[in-house]
Amino acid sequence: MSICPSAFSPNIMTDVANIWCWSFMRNAIEAGTLTALIAGVTGYFVVLRKSAFTAHAFSEIGFAGAAWAVLSGVSPLAGLLIGSNIGGIGIALLGRRATNRDTQIGIVLAFSLGLGLLFISLYSGYAEQTYAILFGEILGVSPDQVLETAVAAVMILVGMGVIYRPLLFSSLDEDVAEAKGMPMLALGIAFMVIVAVAVSFAVEVTGVLLVFSLMVTPGATAQYLASRPSRAILASVLIALFATWLGLIISFYTPYPVSFFITGEVFGFYLFIRFVYARLRWEKISPGTLLRTPVDRSG
Amino acid sequence: MAEMFAESVTSEESELIKAENLAAGYEGQALWSGASFSFGKGEFVAILGPNGAGKTTLFRVLLGLLRPMKGRVLMFGSAPRRGNPHIGYIPQRHTIDTETNVECVELVRLGLTGTRWGFNLSGDDDRNAAWAALQAAGAEGLAHRRLGSLSGGELQRVFLAEALVSNPDILLLDEPLSNLDIKRETELLHLVNNVVRTRGVTALLIAHNINPLLPHMNKVMYIAGGRMATGTPAQVLTSESLTRLYGVQVEVLKDPHGNVAIIGVEEHHGDIP
Numbered sequence: 001m002s003i004c005p006s007a008f009s010p011n012i013m014t015d016v017a018n019i020w021c022w023s024f025m026r027n028a029i030e031a032g033t034l035t036a037l038i039a040g041v042t043g044y045f046v047v048l049r050k051s052a053f054t055a056h057a058f059s060e061i062g063f064a065g066a067a068w069a070v071l072s073g074v075s076p077l078a079g080l081l082i083g084s085n086i087g088g089i090g091i092a093l094l095g096r097r098a099t100n101r102d103t104q105i106g107i108v109l110a111f112s113l114g115l116g117l118l119f120i121s122l123y124s125g126y127a128e129q130t131y132a133i134l135f136g137e138i139l140g141v142s143p144d145q146v147l148e149t150a151v152a153a154v155m156i157l158v159g160m161g162v163i164y165r166p167l168l169f170s171s172l173d174e175d176v177a178e179a180k181g182m183p184m185l186a187l188g189i190a191f192m193v194i195v196a197v198a199v200s201f202a203v204e205v206t207g208v209l210l211v212f213s214l215m216v217t218p219g220a221t222a223q224y225l226a227s228r229p230s231r232a233i234l235a236s237v238l239i240a241l242f243a244t245w246l247g248l249i250i251s252f253y254t255p256y257p258v259s260f261f262i263t264g265e266v267f268g269f270y271l272f273i274r275f276v277y278a279r280l281r282w283e284k285i286s287p288g289t290l291l292r293t294p295v296d297r298s299g
Numbered sequence: 300m301a302e303m304f305a306e307s308v309t310s311e312e313s314e315l316i317k318a319e320n321l322a323a324g325y326e327g328q329a330l331w332s333g334a335s336f337s338f339g340k341g342e343f344v345a346i347l348g349p350n351g352a353g354k355t356t357l358f359r360v361l362l363g364l365l366r367p368m369k370g371r372v373l374m375f376g377s378a379p380r381r382g383n384p385h386i387g388y389i390p391q392r393h394t395i396d397t398e399t400n401v402e403c404v405e406l407v408r409l410g411l412t413g414t415r416w417g418f419n420l421s422g423d424d425d426r427n428a429a430w431a432a433l434q435a436a437g438a439e440g441l442a443h444r445r446l447g448s449l450s451g452g453e454l455q456r457v458f459l460a461e462a463l464v465s466n467p468d469i470l471l472l473d474e475p476l477s478n479l480d481i482k483r484e485t486e487l488l489h490l491v492n493n494v495v496r497t498r499g500v501t502a503l504l505i506a507h508n509i510n511p512l513l514p515h516m517n518k519v520m521y522i523a524g525g526r527m528a529t530g531t532p533a534q535v536l537t538s539e540s541l542t543r544l545y546g547v548q549v550e551v552l553k554d555p556h557g558n559v560a561i562i563g564v565e566e567h568h569g570d571i572p
Contacts, residue, residue, distance in 0.1 A: 050396070161418045169413030172399070172406050172446070175390035176461065179362050180414050181382020227402040227445050 008253045019252055024139055028258075031141040032244040034153040035205045036214060040237030041160055042198040043219030044229070045191065049171045052216045053102060057109040058087030058192075059199045063208040064112040066133045067119035076133055077148070080200040087112070088192035092185070136207035136259040138248070149201050159194050167191055168229055205244065206259045213263035214240050221270045224278040239269060314339055314376075315469055315501050316361065321370035323353065323360045329368055330356050331522055336529040338518070340468070341499045343492065345512045345532075348522035349564065354505045355391060357522070358471050361503075362388060374469070382414065387462030391473035391505070395454060399447035403438070403457045404429050406446060410461035428464050436460035437490050452483035456490065463494065470494070470502040477507065484511050491515075509536065510558045523564075536561075 004021035019025045046055050065083020066076040087108070094101060120130050132140065160167075170177040170187055178184050195215075202214050222236035247261035314337045322332035330353030338344055346354050359365035360372060363379035372379060374386070407429040412419060419425070433439045438456040441449065449457065455475050462470060472491065476484045492515040495502045506512055509519070509532075519535040521528045523544045528535050535541075536559050541549040550562040 048399075048401070162416050164418045165409065165413050165415055168405075169409040172401060172409065173413075173461070175392065176388055176410070177413060179364060179381065179386075179388045179390070180384075181380075182414055223398070223400040227400050227405075227443070229401060229405060232400075 006252070015249070019249060024141075025248065025252060027141045027143055027146050028138045028248055029245065030146045031149050032138055032205055032248055033241060034146070034149045035202050036240035036244040037237055038153050038156045038198045039202045039214035040218050040222075040240035041157065041233055042195050043215045043217075043240070044222055044233045044236045045160075045167060045171060045219075046195060046215055047219035047223060048168075048229075049191075051195070052212070054091050054105060054192075055195055055199060055215055056212060057105045057112075058084045058091065058196055059203065059208050059211045060109045060116075061087030061112040062196070062200055062203065063133060064116040064119065066203075066208075067116040067123070067130065070129050070133075071119045071123040076129060077145075077200060077204075080133070080203055081197065083112075084196035084199050085193060088196035089189055092188040092192040132207070133203065134207050134209050135257065136203065136205050136210060138205045138258050139251075141204060145204065149204070152197055152201050156194055156198055159190065163187060163190055206262060210259045210263050213259070213266050214244070217263075217266040217270050218243070221266070221273050224273045239266060243269070314373075316372075316374055316503075318372040319370055321360070321372050322368045323356050323365060324368060325356075327368075329525065331525050331527055332369065334370070334527045336520065336527070338501055338503070340501055341495060342501050342517045343495045343515055344501075344503045344518045344520055345509060345516045346503055346505045346520045346522065347507075347509055348527075352522040352524075354522055355473055358388070358473055358503070358505070361469075361471060362386065384465045385468045387465060387467035387470045387500075389455070389458045389462050389470075389472045389475055391477075395446050395449070397447040400445045401447075402443050403446055403449070403460075404433065404442040406457060407432055407442075407460045407464050410464040425464075429460070432460040432464035433457075435463050435490075435494060437486075451478045452480075452487065455479065455483075455487055459487070459490065459494075466498075468500060470500050470504075472502060472504040474505050474507070476504075476511070481511070488512065488515060513557060513559070532559075 005018045006022075007018075009015055009018070020029075046052055062080040062084035065079035065081075065086075067079070068083075069076045069079025072079075090108075091105065094104070123130075131137075166177065166182050166187055169180075170182055170184060174184070199211055199215060202211050206214055218236045218239035221239055222232040225235045226232040243262050243265040246265055247258045250261045251258040317337040319335050320332075321334040322329045324330040330351075334357075346357070348354055356365065360367050361374060361379055363374075363381040363383065374380075374383065404426070408425045410432070411428050412425045430439065430442065433442055436456045436459040438453070438460050441453055441457055444453075446454070446457070458475070459472075462472075470491070475487060475491075479487065488511055491502060491504065494500055495515075503520075504512070513532060516532055518529060519532045521535050521541065521544060523541070524546050526544055528540050528544050530540075536551055538549060538551045541551060541561065541564075545564060548563055552560045552562060554560070
C-alpha cells in the first residue's frame with residue numbers, strides 16, 4: 001500500500017486527488033456530504049418554524065443520551081438518537097406553541113447538560129469520545145458510520161418529501177392549516193423526529209455544541225437568497241455542502257479542527273448575505289425595506 | 300298559500316348555515332346559548348359584540364374545531380367537519396413575523412394544495428389558481444413580495460386570496476379590518492363585497508366598527524350578554540334589541556348619513572366619525 005501525499009499543491013486537481021487518496025478523508029467527505037444534505041433540508045424548516053432553540057435543546061438532550069451510552073458501553077449514536085428523539089417528541093407534545101416556550105426548554109436543556117456531565121464523570125475511561133460528541137470528529141468516521149448516515153439520509157429525505165406541503169403550510173399559517181383539517185400534533189411530532197435524527201447524524205460532523213452551524217445557519221442564510229421555498233431549500237443544501245467540503249479541505253492542510261472551519265465559513269457567508277447582499281438587493285426593489293429591516297425587535 | 304310554500308322551499312335550499320338553540324363555550328361554561336340563525340347563499344353578515352363575547356368561538360363551531368355544548372348546527376345541510384374545502388377562513392391575527400422571507404404566491408398556493416401529502420413536482424394547476432385568487436383579492440401585485448415585508452392591509456388581501464383559492468361557498472373572516480386605516484378598511488370591504496356579489500359567496504365577517512360595513516351588509520349578528528340577536532341591521536341595531544341583549548339600558552343613535560353610535564356600553568362599536 002502506497003502512502004498518500006499530503007503536501008499542499010497549487011494545482012487544485014492534485015489537491016483533490018491527494019485528499020481522496022486518504023481513506024479517512026473519503027469517509028469524512030462521504031459522511032459530511034450526506035449530513036450537509038439532510039441538515040440543509042431540515043434546517044430550512046427549523047428556521048422557518050423558529051425552532052432553532054428547540055433543535056438546540058434536543059441536541060443537548062442527545063448529549064446526555066450519548067454520555068449515558070458511552071458509560072454503558074453502547075454506541076454513542078444510539079444514545080444520541082434516543083436522547084434527541086425523547087426530547088423532540090416531548091417538545092412536540094408540549095403543544096403547538098412549544099417553540100415559544102423558551103423558559104421550559106431552557107430548564108430541560110440545563111438539566112440535560114448536567115446529566116451528561118454526571119455520566120462523563122462516572123465514566124472513568126478515555127474522555128476522547130466525549131470530546132467527539134461535543135465538538136465532532138468527522139475525521140474518525142468509519143465506513144459503517146457512512147453507511148448508517150446514508151440510510152438515515154434516505155429516510156429523512158423521503159419523510160420530508162411526504163410531509164413537505166403540509167409542513168410548509170402549517171409553518172407559514174398554523175391556524176388555517178389546522179382549520180383545513182391538518183393533524184397538527186402528528187405533523188409536529190413527525191417533524192421533530194426527523195430533526196432529532198438529522199441532529200444525531202450532524203453531531204458526528206460538528207458535535208453537539210456546533211450542530212447549529214449546519215442545522216441553522218445555512219437555512220437562515222437561504223431565507224435571504226430565495227423566497228420560493230423549493231429554491232431556498234436548494235440554497236440551504238448548497239451552503240451546507242460547500243461549507244463542509246471546504247472545511248474538510250482546509251483542515252486537511254492545517255492542524256485545526258474541521259468544525260471550526262465549517263462554523264467560520266457559514267457564519268462569514270451569513271454575515272455577507274445578511275448585511276451586504278440582501279440589503280443591496282432589497283434596496284433596489286423597495287427603498288423602504290432597508291429602514292424596516294429590524295435590528296433589535298425587543299426595543 | 301302557494302306563494303308561502305314556494306318561499307319556504309327556496310329558503311330551505313339556500314340555507315348554507317343553520318343553527319338551532321345552539322350553545323358553545325369552554326370547560327363547561329357557555330359563552331352564549333339559545334342561538335338560532337340561518338344564512339343563505341350570497342349573504343354578507345356582520346358579526347359584532349364586545350371582546351370575549353364569543354365571536355371567534357362561533358367560527359370555531361362552524362369550522363368544526365369546537366363541538367357545540369347544546370343544540371344543532373348544519374353547514375351545507377350536515378354537521379360541521381374540520382377541513383371542509385367549501386369554507387374559506389381568515390383567522391384573527393395581528394402580524395406575521397417580519398423575517399418570513401417567503402413570497403406571497405406560495406402561501407396562496409398552499410391554501411389549495413397545502414393539505415396534500417407528498418412533493419409537488421409540476422405545480423402549475425395550483426399556481427394558476429393562486430394567481431386567479433390573488434387577482435380576485437386585488438393582490439396580484441404582491442405575488443412575489445415577501446410575506447414579512449407586507450403592511451397590514453396588504454397582508455389581509457393575501458390572506459383573502461389564500462381563503463379564496465379553494466373557491467369556497469362560505470367565507471369566515473375574523474376581524475380582517477382591525478389595524479387597518481379607514482382607506483384600507485374601505486378597500487378591503489369593497490373587495491370582500493365584490494367577491495360576495497360576483498361569486499355568490501356567503502361571508503361572515505367579525506368586526507368592531509359597524510359603520511363602514513353598513514352599506515354592504517345584508518344581516519347583522521350581535522353577540523353580547525351570552526345571547527345573540529340576528530336580523531337585518533334595521534332590526535338588530537335598535538335601542539330595544541340591544542337593551543334586551545345587554546340587559547342594561549343601551550341607546551342606539553343614528554346620524555343623518557346613516558352612521559350608528561351605540562351608547563351605554565363600555566365599548567362603543569359604532570364610533571361617531
